[in-house]
Amino acid sequence: MMRIHRLRIVTILLFVAAAVGLAALAPQNASAAWWKFGKSDDLPDISDLKFNQVNVNDVEDHLTLGKDDLDQGRVVLRGRATLDQGKVGKVEVSLDGGKTWKKALLGDRGIFSFEFTPVLERPYAFVVRALSTTGKSSDVEDHTFDFTVSSRTNTEAVKAAFFEMIRLYCAENSMGFMNGVSPNFDGNLSALADAVQNDFRAFDNIRIQAFITRIVEFDNNFDVYFTFNRQVMSTRTGQLLKDQLASTCEFTRQGEGYQLYSLSHPLIFGLSDPENVASSGFVTEESVGRSAIVVTKDGQAKEEVLGQTAGQGDSTVQEGSASLVSQGFNNAEGFVFEDDTVVNCQDSPDFCMEFHMLFIPQASGNAIQDLGTRNLDDVREVPETGYSQGLQGETRVGHVYAFRLGNGHYAILSFSELGTEIDPVNQVFRSRFRYKYQTEAGKRTF
Template sequence: MKKLLIIAAAILISAGTADAKWWIFGKSGGEVGLKYLYVNKVSADETGPKIKVFKETLGADGLIKITGKASVGKSSVGSVRISLDDKGTWTDVKFAENGTFEHAFKPEQGKTYIMLVEVTDTAGKTNKPEETRKELSLSDENIQAKVKETLDIMFTAYSREDLTRFLANVGENFAGDKAILERAVKRDFDALSAINLRYTLNNVAAGAQGRIFVSVTYNRMVLVNKTGTTSTDSGATEFVFDMNEGQLALYSMKQPLMFGLSDPEVGTGVVLGGGEGLVLDDSGDLSTGLVVTKSYTNPDQSFGYNIETETFEDCDATAPNCGGHLLFMPGIPYIAADDVPTSAFIGPIPGKTVSTATQADAQAAAVNQQTTLTAGSTYGLKYGADYYAVEVTSLSGSGGGPYSITIKTKAF
């Protein structure tokens, strides 16, 4: 945090003291103009020439609010005027001493308002109103129809593997990072074909900052190029969209993922009860592998597990000779890759579950013969040439036993 504050302070101080020409990229601090302009709390800098507003994002009073701040250098603001009919008529707007102003009007459906803002300083110098020109309109679509239209475009673009069209609906401020999502989707397209996605809306809620929350139930089928096999899954997931120029732009999405299956970290959050979803590993194959859940109670503190036969075994303290892939000694407590063959290794995969862990995670983690055993942890296991993820979901018992354990395993 300290570093962050130092960086922020340094940048802001230098911004304030440096020659303004450099920082404002061509704008002069001494010119008459607008320091900022917002239409319904959305920065005009962030929108294109057309701004479409949805009823659901208006306040309950149904007004479009234009707020801004006049900038006149060392002079004083003389007047602020707004035109909503392409300079046909001008309305004087009250402004504060520091140049801030607000103007509100009730838009009519089907009508387009050509907005321009004129700022004049006390010396009579004005800004260039054309630079503030925006076309405002109130959409006759409801937000749910818009959400459906946007999801249709995104699902179709993803199904047709059209990266450009897909990314056109992803916001620059995408929480999982747009650059990471772009590469993940590109990898998806290289790994999958014959993508077939369907969804129905569960819930749409418009909220503060013009954001839209969307919950869907989905159903999909994909063909994995690497193996030539098909895979289907279904579940529920959630998206958040931003409004931008009357279009919705993806702001965040949760796991299970619909897009960017090659990098689970593009999902920021997990849907409660959403399902496992599909995940592509670094090799371009699906790493959904069947997740096997097994529970077992052992009379003492030494037991093993064979992932292939899905069976536990009481090792009776003869640990080295216990069959299978894993050896558990919760009294110590440790979990070990069983020592035959000696190329078996294990290690923790922090922050992942057996569902979200990838082969690369397992490969990176599996570097030790043994490691500490704790409930809730996920481990990567290398056994011969094979990789596995193992999640210890519960563990109870003490001393010399008995111990009860529940694990989930997945083979890559």
């Protein structure tokens, strides 16, 4: 397989050629007075501008309305013209960039309206201006933009935007992806950009198949409820990871289409920094307890069962849960914190479970101590001393156990289930626990 070096060169050349070409095509009468700005205080001002129910106050260059934005095929423009000193005489609207003007209906307190029936997919150059009784005009540049009424509905446009984001993410096109994110993104926009980059470092060959179950409009934003099948390949281990989850995200109207406005847990994008990317701290109800692909703080992709709390936590703490099974002394499972993996007790785990008892392999150099009945999340720091090679007493549900590992790292865990007999015939026992592992050697905080 060959890298397409020439493709890159061709792209750059095309880009430069296009820029130079456009500059050369420029007419000679370009405005030179770029530095002039400001306006007089006695000019009329236009505010509260709406096309039907769509707020168009902040439209920059272009607005695309969905056909369902029309009210019986019509656009009713509503707004307010005000003037501090004097009186607004009339409000005019142009749909051809100011070549022709039509008078809007002006009511009390400067409230005006104008109604017209646009043709689908036809571009209009919209301008609105208010004129004082002395003939002074509002700044038309504040409310000049092109607009089109699409033959698609808003729901269809949101759907298209959603699937385009998935396409760009699967193509690992992080910058193209970020172009589809609203500048007003409800989470942390910078964190999302970093998280997407880090996602692509943690895994490749991304496949996402999403099914939209519902699109709900609220206040001109659209909540998309969806389920998705996802498959990625961990760049570190080469392991194929899969999950099937439900989540929601939100799109907002932005110029020519819709842009991503917020994301919820479990995340479909930006898995590397869930705390800063997701707007809500809670996992979408339907996905609680499901296994999901996550990226650990040290950049490793893996599968993890979703809880409900997405707390802030320490950025160097790796969290997880696991289930260990034992069948007799020679067929028991243990756990390696660093790799978040369950291994056979013969393969040098950090600790081992036999029936309902916790053992530490002597060769590991690990040590443990019982911190008593605690909530795992309440343990912010573990002691520096007081560890021993084995537990001084029974292993108990509800207790938090602190580990000082041979590699200089610390970990804590708590069991929710200990030695449950799941197969009486073959004498198989199961234990389940949740843990936290400090990825920074020597650091005792969690």
